[in-house]
Amino acid sequence: MTPVLETRALCKTFGALEASRDVSLSVRPGEIHALIGPNGAGKSTLISQICGTQPPDSGTVHLMGQDVTHLSAAARARAGLARTFQISALAPELSVLQNAVLGALGASGGSFRMAARVMGDAALLVEADEALDRVGLTAQRDTRVSDLSHAQRRLLEVAVALTLRPKVFLMDEPMAGLGADGSRALTALLADLRNEAPILLVEHDMDAVFVLADRISVLVYGRIITTGSPRDIRADAAVREAYLGEETP
Amino acid sequence: MSRAAVVNAAIALSILAVPLYALAADEPFLITLATRAAILALAGVGLNIALGQGGLVSLGHAAFFGIGGYAMGIVAFHAQSFTPLMIGPLEFQGSKSMPLIWLVAILSSGAAALVIGALSLRTSGVYFIMITLAFGQMLFYFAISWPAYGGEDGLSIYVRNGFPGLNTLDPIQFFGICFALLGAALWISARLAASPFGLALAAARQSVARAQAVGLNVPRIQLAAFTISGMITGLAGALFADLNRFVSPTMLSWQMSGEIMVFVILGGTARLFGPVAGAALYVLLEHLLGGISEFWQIYLGGLLLAVVLFARGGLVGLLAGGAR
Numbered sequence: 001m002t003p004v005l006e007t008r009a010l011c012k013t014f015g016a017l018e019a020s021r022d023v024s025l026s027v028r029p030g031e032i033h034a035l036i037g038p039n040g041a042g043k044s045t046l047i048s049q050i051c052g053t054q055p056p057d058s059g060t061v062h063l064m065g066q067d068v069t070h071l072s073a074a075a076r077a078r079a080g081l082a083r084t085f086q087i088s089a090l091a092p093e094l095s096v097l098q099n100a101v102l103g104a105l106g107a108s109g110g111s112f113r114m115a116a117r118v119m120g121d122a123a124l125l126v127e128a129d130e131a132l133d134r135v136g137l138t139a140q141r142d143t144r145v146s147d148l149s150h151a152q153r154r155l156l157e158v159a160v161a162l163t164l165r166p167k168v169f170l171m172d173e174p175m176a177g178l179g180a181d182g183s184r185a186l187t188a189l190l191a192d193l194r195n196e197a198p199i200l201l202v203e204h205d206m207d208a209v210f211v212l213a214d215r216i217s218v219l220v221y222g223r224i225i226t227t228g229s230p231r232d233i234r235a236d237a238a239v240r241e242a243y244l245g246e247e248t249p
Numbered sequence: 250m251s252r253a254a255v256v257n258a259a260i261a262l263s264i265l266a267v268p269l270y271a272l273a274a275d276e277p278f279l280i281t282l283a284t285r286a287a288i289l290a291l292a293g294v295g296l297n298i299a300l301g302q303g304g305l306v307s308l309g310h311a312a313f314f315g316i317g318g319y320a321m322g323i324v325a326f327h328a329q330s331f332t333p334l335m336i337g338p339l340e341f342q343g344s345k346s347m348p349l350i351w352l353v354a355i356l357s358s359g360a361a362a363l364v365i366g367a368l369s370l371r372t373s374g375v376y377f378i379m380i381t382l383a384f385g386q387m388l389f390y391f392a393i394s395w396p397a398y399g400g401e402d403g404l405s406i407y408v409r410n411g412f413p414g415l416n417t418l419d420p421i422q423f424f425g426i427c428f429a430l431l432g433a434a435l436w437i438s439a440r441l442a443a444s445p446f447g448l449a450l451a452a453a454r455q456s457v458a459r460a461q462a463v464g465l466n467v468p469r470i471q472l473a474a475f476t477i478s479g480m481i482t483g484l485a486g487a488l489f490a491d492l493n494r495f496v497s498p499t500m501l502s503w504q505m506s507g508e509i510m511v512f513v514i515l516g517g518t519a520r521l522f523g524p525v526a527g528a529a530l531y532v533l534l535e536h537l538l539g540g541i542s543e544f545w546q547i548y549l550g551g552l553l554l555a556v557v558l559f560a561r562g563g564l565v566g567l568l569a570g571g572a573r
Contacts, residue, residue: 053461077464089462091455094448099459102452106463111449111470118445164463 002065003028004168004198005081010049010059012042012222019045020056021223027168027198032190034201034209037219038242043202044086046219047172050200051083052076064167077106080167082197084157084174092146096137096156099145100128103163131162135189151182158189166197175205183208210234218242253569257522260565261432264290264529268424280420281492286532287427288488293512293524294434295481300510301519302442303474304454308506309365309381312388313358313479315501317486319392320354322404322496329407347412347426351487358483359476361388366475370468385503392498403497410491417491427488431525434481439521441477450474482509511549515556517563526564 003026012020019042027033037043048054050061052073060069063079071079090099101118104127105111118124132138135155140148148156154174161169174190175183187208190199203209209216210230217227220242226233233239264283271279292314299305327334327343334341344350369380398404409417417423441447453460453467460467490496499505508531516527531549538545560567 051462053458073461074464074466077462083462085458085462089456089458091452091459093455094451098448099452102448102459103463105445105448106460106465109464110445111465112473113445114441114447116445117443118448119443121445124445160459160463 001028003062004064005050005170005200006062007046007050008060008062010046010056010061012045012049012054012056018042018222020049020059021221023059023219023222023224025200025217025224025227027200029198030194031214032194032199032201032212034203034213034216035219036203036206036209036216041219042222043219044172045222047083047170047202050170051081077164078109080164081170082161082164082166082168083170084154084161084172086172086176086202088150088153088157090145090153090156090160093144095142095144096132096148096152097125097128097141099156100131100141100159100163101125103131103160104128107164127163131159134162135159136185150177151179154178154182154186158186158193162193162196168197169193169199170202171199172202173204174201175203175208187211253520253565256565256569260522260526260529264525265428268421272421277420280424282532282536284420284424284427284492285489286529287424287431288485288492289509289512289532290525290528291427291431291434291488292482292485292509293516293528294431294438295478295483295485296509297478297513297519297524298438298441298481299475299478300513301523302438302447302454303450303471303478305370305471305475305478306378306510307369307381307475307478308378308503308510309369309383309385310479310482310509311501311503311505312365312381312385313362313482314486314489314505314509315388315392315496315498316358316361317354317483317488318490318496318500319398319404319486320357320483321350321410321487321490322406323398324350324353325406325410326398326404345408345410347410347417347491350410350491351484354483354487355480358486359480362476362479362483363472366472366479370471370475382503382506385501385506389498389501389503392501399497401498403495403499406490406494406496409494423492427492430484430488434484435521435525437481442521446470446473511553513563515553515563517565517567520563520565520569523563523565530564 005027008024010020010023023046049056052071060067063081068076068079101124104124132141135158137155137159140152174186183205190212213230215227216230216233217224218239225238226236264286268280268283296310299307324344328345334343365384369377372380393401411417412426415422449465449470453470457467512524512527512531515530516523534549538548556563
């Protein structure tokens with residue numbers, strides 16, 4: 001089974017700091033692969049290399065078996081990589097619906113049409129409304145994004161990613177700043193989402209990670225120290241020491 | 250009708266009312282003033298596509314305004330002096346026909362915007378402002394040191410160019426042409442804002458990361474907007490030269506770029522009718538305060554400061570209210 005998303009021996013240094021050391025990981029069809037690690041482990045640097053906002057020093061990124069290392073972030077998005085941001089990056093002056101339509105527009109590739117009315121495009125609207133319904137934002141569809149609550153913005157991030165009909169999701173701490181209820185709702189949504197496309201989930205919320213993940217990789221000081229099932233990770237002494245902060249008995 | 254629509258209609262009607270009143274009262278100078286306002290508004294509508302819709306702060310739009318002006322000047326000069334222009338093996342007699350001159354102005358300013366935009370859009374923020382300014386200044390000094398078309402002294406066109414079926418020497422008819430073109434540009438600007446392209450452009454302004462994440466080619470979208478913006482400002486330049494029957498390097502100066510930007514900011518950035526209100530107010534102040542003091546721009550400065558500090562939505566934002 002070819003992995004949908006794969007990194008091969010990614011290396012990235014900033015001066016003396018090794019942010020990524022030989023990082024190889026894969027996301028297989030139908031799975032949620034969680035990436036965890038303490039602050040400063042190099043998760044953000046790894047994400048930007050996968051998304052194409054920062055080039056690796058060496059190593060490659062593959063999407064559906066294709067080497068995408070030299071593609072721009074936008075080209076990777078068109079190739080089927082949908083990301084959500086740790087700090088919501090939405091168009092704040094536009095409405096919820098417009099943000100979702102924007103995703104559908106990006107996926108359709110018709111962003112240079114100048115004579116049509118974008119909010120009158122039935123195909124884009126259907127796609128956008130479907131995604132909003134999926135995350136439960138239908139009631140807010142005409143609200144300006146700047147008037148949304150933090151939790152609603154997190155949901156909209158997921159909805160916009162959905163409109164891209166991606167091959168793989170890359171979610172950067174989707175639970176960040178959510179209350180217990182919000183986390184639970186989003187956990188249920190993500191659990192369902194894996195049937196559409198696998199998810200690479202970077203998350204600090206351990207409850208969510210251990211509920212959702214099929215496999216977990218642990219990143220420490222730029223290196224993946226282990227990859228395994230949630231049960232393996234829980235039992236792994238090195239992980240407990242390095243990350244979960246427990247003394248080895 | 251929404252409040253914004255009422256305000257827009259009021260702005261359009263007041264620009265239309267002044268020359269009609271002037272016609273009745275036989276004050277041709279007022280018609281010229283209104284024509285000037287309409288042409289400068291057109292230049293502002295052009296800039297607003299880059300600045301308001303695209304968030305591209307160009308301090309070099311005088312380049313396109315001036316290229317439009319020189320397009321008119323050069324084409325008409327060869328016609329009035331009966332000296333054909335040699336373009337390689339081709340011989341061009343020049344022309345005194347407005348539609349042809351407009352086409353030349355739009356195409357040449359569009360080509361310049363495409364090149365300047367392609368180079369400038371590699372940068373952003375303050376560097377973008379500086380590099381557009383630098384291109385504008387390059388063209389300014391080029392025009393000064395190019396003796397064929399008057400150099401520093403500029404180029405006079407003795408008779409206003411013609412438009413089929415109209416007498417362009419009649420101030421009110423020339424005003425009508427400018428007003429119609431302003432209307433057309435506003436329509437294009439509104440259609441653009443509501444189009445898929447407009448949504449993509451707005452998203453790229455508000456969050457580049459978001460635009461990239463949905464797969465939009467941000468540099469190309471911004472370049473297209475910058476080029477359309479330059480074309481409209483270039484058309485305004487051709488009309489401005491025709492109004493004055495004179496074109497000089499002043500049209501290319503960075504002060505001109507600043508003035509066009511002032512129209513947009515005074516009226517309200519990203520407001521469809523913002524540049525129209527801004528240009529009208531500017532021409533009005535220039536006329537009223539210019540009579541009081543040679544240094545009337547100090548009052549303009551104060552007003553601009555007040556708008557930036559207290560009315561970020563500009564004049565239209567103040568009147569129409571609500572978020573943009």
